[in-house]
Amino acid sequence: MARVGNISISHIGFLTPGNYPDEDPLSGLEQTLEQLQYGEDLGFDSAWVRQRHLEPGISSASAFLAAATKAYLVAHSLGCLLAARLAGRSAARRVKGALLVAPCDLPVTENLHPGHISFGPMPTAPLPFPSIVVGSMNDAYMTVDRLTLFGRLWNAETRNIGLAGHINVASGFGRWRNGYRLLEGLKTQTRGRRHVVSMPPAFAM
Known part of the structure; x- marks a missing residue:
């Protein structure tokens, strides 16, 4: 130090x-x-x-993981889905943990931005590394019910931080100190943990 x-x-x-x-x-x-x-x-x-x-x-976080001996993923919105698609892939062995902030629900996102996004179905396989999913009560990109559903499917701890929108600059966020605290807590949780890579991912709409 x-x-x-x-x-x-x-x-x-x-x-x-x-x-x-x-x-x-x-x-x-x-x-x-x-x-x-x-x-x-x-x-x-x-x-x-x-x-x-x-x-x-x-198109994938795997390219960045290839350059790291170990990694903690911090992702927002569509990036959360890229991280979730690591389930069942060999690159998941390099991930120590993931903090997934304001994941977007693909059907909703495709309706909000027609013709701009083609990510396929939502990933549903449990993540083989410790994860925290953070969302809000008034995120236009994912309802609380869907946040809870995918947090459970991904085998992640789910945090609802209230009326926080999409947890971005447009929602009034700047340097998010609570996010740093969540990441440090995740790092503490994962020390000494062994990894087991899950079966190939399943998907849902």
């Missing part, structure tokens, strides 16, 4: 924008993976990859 003034620092991470040009998204993905590997070599504990909805060049 290091100290900077009166602040104790026990973990250090970095953020990479992850630029994926439309004409050559693979080159951007390769550069991002190189940055993750370089950060790990330097001793960073975590890396945060910016990803917008419908980001060109990224």
